[in-house]
Amino acid sequence: MNTGKRLVQYALIYKKTLIAALLMLTVAVGAELTGPIIAKKMIDDHIIGIEKPWYETETAGKDSVSYKGRLYKREDRFNKGEEKGSEVRILQTELNYYFIPEPVEGDGERKAKDGKFYITSREGEASYPAEKLSKDELLEFYKPEVNGIITLMALYLGLLVLASFFNYGQRFFLQVTSNRIIQKMRLDIFGHIQRLPINYFDNLPAGKVVARVTNDTEAIKELYVAVLATFFTSAIYITGIFIALFLLEMKLALICLVILPILVLWTITYRKFSSAYNEKIRTLVSDLNAMINESIQGMTIIQAFRRQKETTKEFEQLNEAHFHYQNKLLSINSLLSHNMVGFIRNLAFVALIWYFGGASITPGSMVSLGVLYAFVDYLNRLFQPISGIVNQFAQLEQARVASNRVFSLLDEKGIDVEEANNWRYKGNVVFDQVSFGYTEDHDVLKNIDFEAKQGETVALVGHTGSGKSSIMNLLFRFYDARTGKITIDGVDIKDLSRQEVRNYMGIVLQDPFLFSGSIASNVSLENEDISREQIEKALKDVGAENLLNNLPNGFDEPVIEKGSTLSSGQRQLISFARALAYNPAILILDEATASIDTETETVIQEALEVLKKGRTTFIIAHRLSTIKNADQILVLERGEVVEKGSHDDLMKLEGKYFQMYKLQHGKQTTGSSLAG
Known part of the structure; x- marks a missing residue:
């Protein structure tokens, strides 16, 4: 379906108010266009009727x-x-x-x-x-004409008041409808973003996504508010004016019809030249947004490594490119807007002078002053909507390009959100010969085979890039395995909806993500099923009470910009409380203690024991001392499980795990190597 039809479909969602606005617009235009007819009658019948x-x-x-x-x-x-x-x-x-x-x-x-x-x-x-x-x-x-003149003036004034009332109504309804359409569109886009698979965001900067939700939809809003109103108003005006012209003088009206094909050719020419520039401008706006977003997120690194000038230079290059294409578009707009309107208007008045001048010297063809006045008035009015249409060409093209970008995002294949059933699995996890790659030609996991029973703690260790996080991504169904099978309590997770898989899973990241709100809202994530009592109990159970009690508002302390006003230990405890409040059957701890100071680590370790109790727990860890008590340790290298067992078993093997453990404790054995 093309962009135009989809924009119409969005408009038809609110067709009642849209139709009401257009009907009011029609009445307003009709009332306004009656003016020259009344003036003609006043001139011909009363003023020069003498x-x-x-x-x-x-x-x-x-x-x-x-x-x-x-x-x-x-x-x-x-x-x-x-x-x-x-x-x-x-x-x-x-x-x-x-x-x-x-x-x-x-x-x-x-x-x-x-x-x-x-x-x-x-x-x-x-x-x-x-x-x-x-x-x-x-x-x-002139006395017999006074009553007629007063009647016509009163009628004209009444029509002007009526037109003003209906103009207000149509503008109000059009604005309300436009805002509703954009509200619905933004809701659809944001909802669709939630449905997109994680791999969609792997190669798309967050700033570009934000630009589509905000900047592009704002451009589309102007399409409905300004462009749609202008085009409909102009279409009705032009139609009404031509009807009036035909009623006044058919021959001259036919001559004026030439304006319409000129307007169509004009539109085609403009779109041909401006489309590429508008596309480039929208892309550059997205790039600018992406770079601004990235710079703000990485401001600490930029300033720490004194990269301000280089970053500014990169931004300046993008900004200069944006300025360059804006200037090109401005040149096209200047050439094909007021200049062209003025030229066509002058041609129309030449035709008017030629026609009426010829009529005035032709016997029996004398035209009245009222007809001449009405024609001049209508021609002036005719070029007002034409000028309005031309002035909206740029906005129309920007909205069209923005619509293409928005709809291309909506066309990305999403994952339907399904209601999870009440089945709570126990947490017995089996990876059966699982292989997976982020690209088709390269596997990052090869024949992964292990079992984690309910209540067990399984640790994943290995060098960066060995596949630890990929295993967790598959367990969460952020991605699906290429070959092999993953089961929970004997059920293939591909036979379950993603919501059912994740319904009883919890995760604690190395750098926990906190949303704007309060500490309490970050624990519950606004889940109505989690009461205030459960929130406070979860925070107390993980030991957060002691670390957070010095805050002015306690558990209601505001959280801003991902928790930048809180310490890393406080943020981590909040994420632990969040996982505990959701009471998961399977818990994933991704380097949960990697960036915590020694004093806070004691509190975190105690919180971990509370979290792990009765749950199947997967720990991704580099500090091997934190996983000595794990029931099962999987040693990964280049996407394969090279060793598996408890801490004591693996130490007896004196293999990879042994070398890693001794290296971390400063007792690397002779000839040991971590390469591979």
Whole structure:
């Protein structure tokens, strides 16, 4: 499905408010576009309508005018069958009006002199007897028009008020709808991120993901708020204006229709040149976000190793590239926006002058001043929506590119979140000839085979890259084994949902991750099933009470920026309490004591014993002294289990484990080597 259809689908989720907004917009546009028609009627029927033929009448009334003892009425005010007297005319030249007591043929250049009114046309000059009207006499002839003018003005004012009300309504509903759409889209993206497999984030910087959730969706928001409103408003305006133009003068309306294919070609040309630049700009924005995020996360290292200038230089290169492509896009926008609109507007007015100029010198084709006014008004109004559309081209293209990036993220294959059943496994874990690689051509685990029974402690030791963490990744089903089988209580974990596998697992990392909130909320992770009493008991059971009691707010102390205001020991104890509160059947300790000071390590070791009690525990450790009491130790090298047994058994073998242990205690045997 293409991007446009997907954007429409999101809009249709809130179609009721969207349709309401568009209906209100239609009413508002219709009310506004009635203005020139009303103005035309006011000009032709009332203001210059005085120049229509008048006839003498015997009937006095609101439409009759008294002039020098006689009554006159305009020809369009006579009732059907009413008798008409002799015809007279009232014509204007310069700023004066003249009473002509006989019919007038044709029209042309006018002038008045010595009691005569002269009209010069292509056929020649005609003269008529004329009497100049005084101000009061002229007002008498305009009196019948006053009510009509007031009625039309009141109607116009009412329509303007109506248009203002509906314009407010449509903008309000469009804004609400747009915000709802983006709210739904961001929720979908964030929810989808939770479903993405861990390997998706292996090669994608966090800053780029953040850019798609925030920057790109904000660009899409402008599509619905500004672009959609402008395009719909403009489409309705243009449609209404062309309907009015056709009603006024069909030939000129047909000439003006040429503007529409020009606008389409214009759009195609703009997209052709701007698309690549917008794509590059959005990519560079993501790169900038990624670099900023990385720099903030690594600010300690940057400053410690005096890399400020180099980091700034790298940022400057990205920023300069962004500036370069923005300038290219700006050039296109400048060329294809106001300049082009102005050019087409001038062409349209040339056509208007040519058409009406020709009509004015063609016998029988004289156009009224009201029609001319309405055409000029409508042409001016026509280019307002066109200008609005053109000005939104850049925003439209940015939103389209941003939409492609957002939808490409949503199209990544995710893992459905399923409700875990209430089955609590005991924790008997078996790895049966398991092999695995992060890439197809390289296995990091080869034929891993071991069994961990309920309540046992299994330690994984080996050099960096030997496969210790990969085993835990497979157990958690962050990845699936390429060959072999992993079972919990005899059930293949591939036959269980990931939620069922992880439902009774807990993990404590070497560098525990704390979320913004409080110490208590970091223990429960906002799980409603974990009560306040359970939170406090877990913290006390792992010995955190003594380390945390000096904080001003105790267990409600705020946690900011991954717990940067807490010591490493405090953070580790909170992560222990978190694991204990969730009461796992299987516990993974990944270098949990590697970065703890000696004094705090005693507290941590006591907390470990509380945590391990009755649980199947896997410990990844470099400090071999911390795993002497493990029931089973697996020695890994290059993805294979090279030794397996208890501490005493492995020491008797005098193999790899023996060498590692002696090396750590300063008693490396002659010829021992840790290479391999």
